Amino acid sequence: MDGMPLSMVRPHVSARYAGQPSEHGKRTPGAGAISRNGLLQVTGLTKRYGDDVALSDVAFSVDAGEVLGLIGPNGAGKTTLLETVAGLLPADSGEVAWLGRPLPPHRRRETVFYLPDGVRPYQDQFVAHVLAFFAAVYARSDAQVADAVAAVGLAPVLAKRVQSLSKGYGRRLILALGLLTPHSLLLMDEPFDGFDLKQTREIAQTLRQVLGEGRALMLAIHQLADAEKVCDRFVLLSGGRIRGAGTLADLRARTGLPAASLEDVFLALT
Amino acid sequence: MGLRAPLRPLLVKELREILGGRALWAMLLLLCPLIGYSFFQAAALYGEASSASSDSPVLAHGLSPLDGVLVPSFGAFYVAVTLLFPFVAIRALGGEKETGALRLLVQLPYRPSTLIAAKLMAVLGAWLLASIPALSALAIWLMLGGHADGFETLNLFLGHLLYGLLVGAIALFAMAISESAATAAIITLAFTIGSWVLDFTVAGRPGLLAWISLLSLTQTLHTFEQGLLSIGLVLGLAAAICGFAALAAVWLPPGVPFNAKLVRSVMCVLAMAIMLGAATRVRSSLDVTEDRRNSFSITDQQALARLGGPLVINVHLVPEDPRYVDLQRNVLSKLERAMPNVAVRLTGDRQTFAASAGDVAYGEIEYIYSARRETTRSTSPREVLPLIYGLANVELPSAVATDEYPGYPLTAKAEPALLWFFVVLPMLIAVAWWWTRRAPRINPRYVHQGGQP
Numbered sequence: 001m002d003g004m005p006l007s008m009v010r011p012h013v014s015a016r017y018a019g020q021p022s023e024h025g026k027r028t029p030g031a032g033a034i035s036r037n038g039l040l041q042v043t044g045l046t047k048r049y050g051d052d053v054a055l056s057d058v059a060f061s062v063d064a065g066e067v068l069g070l071i072g073p074n075g076a077g078k079t080t081l082l083e084t085v086a087g088l089l090p091a092d093s094g095e096v097a098w099l100g101r102p103l104p105p106h107r108r109r110e111t112v113f114y115l116p117d118g119v120r121p122y123q124d125q126f127v128a129h130v131l132a133f134f135a136a137v138y139a140r141s142d143a144q145v146a147d148a149v150a151a152v153g154l155a156p157v158l159a160k161r162v163q164s165l166s167k168g169y170g171r172r173l174i175l176a177l178g179l180l181t182p183h184s185l186l187l188m189d190e191p192f193d194g195f196d197l198k199q200t201r202e203i204a205q206t207l208r209q210v211l212g213e214g215r216a217l218m219l220a221i222h223q224l225a226d227a228e229k230v231c232d233r234f235v236l237l238s239g240g241r242i243r244g245a246g247t248l249a250d251l252r253a254r255t256g257l258p259a260a261s262l263e264d265v266f267l268a269l270t
Numbered sequence: 271m272g273l274r275a276p277l278r279p280l281l282v283k284e285l286r287e288i289l290g291g292r293a294l295w296a297m298l299l300l301l302c303p304l305i306g307y308s309f310f311q312a313a314a315l316y317g318e319a320s321s322a323s324s325d326s327p328v329l330a331h332g333l334s335p336l337d338g339v340l341v342p343s344f345g346a347f348y349v350a351v352t353l354l355f356p357f358v359a360i361r362a363l364g365g366e367k368e369t370g371a372l373r374l375l376v377q378l379p380y381r382p383s384t385l386i387a388a389k390l391m392a393v394l395g396a397w398l399l400a401s402i403p404a405l406s407a408l409a410i411w412l413m414l415g416g417h418a419d420g421f422e423t424l425n426l427f428l429g430h431l432l433y434g435l436l437v438g439a440i441a442l443f444a445m446a447i448s449e450s451a452a453t454a455a456i457i458t459l460a461f462t463i464g465s466w467v468l469d470f471t472v473a474g475r476p477g478l479l480a481w482i483s484l485l486s487l488t489q490t491l492h493t494f495e496q497g498l499l500s501i502g503l504v505l506g507l508a509a510a511i512c513g514f515a516a517l518a519a520v521w522l523p524p525g526v527p528f529n530a531k532l533v534r535s536v537m538c539v540l541a542m543a544i545m546l547g548a549a550t551r552v553r554s555s556l557d558v559t560e561d562r563r564n565s566f567s568i569t570d571q572q573a574l575a576r577l578g579g580p581l582v583i584n585v586h587l588v589p590e591d592p593r594y595v596d597l598q599r600n601v602l603s604k605l606e607r608a609m610p611n612v613a614v615r616l617t618g619d620r621q622t623f624a625a626s627a628g629d630v631a632y633g634e635i636e637y638i639y640s641a642r643r644e645t646t647r648s649t650s651p652r653e654v655l656p657l658i659y660g661l662a663n664v665e666l667p668s669a670v671a672t673d674e675y676p677g678y679p680l681t682a683k684a685e686p687a688l689l690w691f692f693v694v695l696p697m698l699i700a701v702a703w704w705w706t707r708r709a710p711r712i713n714p715r716y717v718h719q720g721g722q723p
Contacts, residue, residue: 086377089525109378114377119369121371122365124287138275139276145713146716155717
């Protein structure tokens, strides 16, 4: 793979984790986080801000074709984790590997694209110009731009300036930019923030379509109800540590709550 | 997907960003009255001097549009670039940094150096736009019948261009290391206004202070305003621009650890220092003035160029002495340009002007060539050059009749220019601003049937 851009190495899309039988039994908190056929493997990731430990020995993997939910309350370290994985924050220790090979921070952008929360990019520019910029950078056709516009319902605001967009449309713009990128793994921070119930369903459907293109998603979500509907597998994060990982069935088995919701499971584990 | 994305969309985006902000347009509007009034005043004073010279051809010979009109008009532009342009340049990066869009930008398939280069190109575009009022002053001067020598004018423009780019590069670096545009503005203004402080407080002082005063950004412009195209200075400015841009590129990516950035910065600063040191050794310069004010006569230049031996000049004056300023302007700077090997020693540089009063040798200038020496107190080339020829044992070159600088007196009414600068040009700028703000025509292929709400 030397000399070849990592994103050119397309992973085989494996069966989704959702609904698959899982191993039950006694596990460590991080068990279930690492998959041997993972697209992205993160091990021992630690990040400190002075004396404060934002992430402590975090380990998990993302498999091809899955939606991995990074679940945790505000301040759990979700954004720090996503930005560290994306190479936008330097980690104190830990490794990130892509298809089993080490992926140094400066090469993360070849395989992973991170869509931050609360960003309203290029405020003085028109939405159409921002989309055209990303499309030109990634050599996307007009038809692909149209697909992205249609997928997130951005058509009514194409001629508006970014600064005049509502929170929801601002979020749609970020999603559209993510759809225009060719990366195998998209990291999204609070993708449903600013959407109502119906819009959340529409966007979740759009994200599912993304998976059909052989990509994987890692979503940081603090709304557990949304996460439960969208994600195949979960990494529960609290206080910078992984408290549990796996499918909902795995987590229910671990907590001994067979009919529990993700919220109940999360409360039981944290 | 290596780092091979096309540059054009990035450049277009950067230009749109800088045009989309209000800072550039506000600066343009402020430049109109600033440059307009400077030009009007300069043209009026030049006209008065021209009127006085109508009875005296000797006075007319001294009338140079470069000094009389162009430098003062561009001087207002310099003030605006010093005080206002940092805010325009900071915006090229500040918007993305403050809104968090930088986290998207650095994930795009461009190297940090490419991102900064594109931003510097956008800053250059903004500077060119901002130079329109100054260029319009030049156009009005020509329309009024004024004279402007092409080389002099281009050299002056080049000086301002390099100064603008240097301010822009410093601003980008300041924004790269700052979290907010306000902090970046303070850092950039510390460089630009700090240069004024250096000019006012330590320029002309001896020793270390003299060296510190050379760090002033404004000193760089003076050489161009004097009509000198110094290759070393151009290279030095280019090195400084590249150095600050490189530092900005080092500090741009948020994912690089602080210590790594620090190490890379030290390497950048060292490389910049080496390039600046090398640039100071390049002593070639061209006198692009029409009146050849920075050179001796052609025959003297040729005769002096043939003197290969080292000429040592011991100047017993303190730098702030007006006689030293005269000597520097009329003799030393010209000798340094004309002769291949000149060493000037300021023997009074540790004295103060007041302390030198009782020193009988104070004011003497000693010239040493081929182990022979002569001393004089003159600061005029008419006395100094024969002295040097005598030391070198060569004959005085015979004077050759050359076209004498005629001077370009012009008494013109510049009042109509005020209408241009205070009414017409601001209106045109307002229209251009509105034109950039209008809603774009949406590519119809961006909206297919599925794209409808």
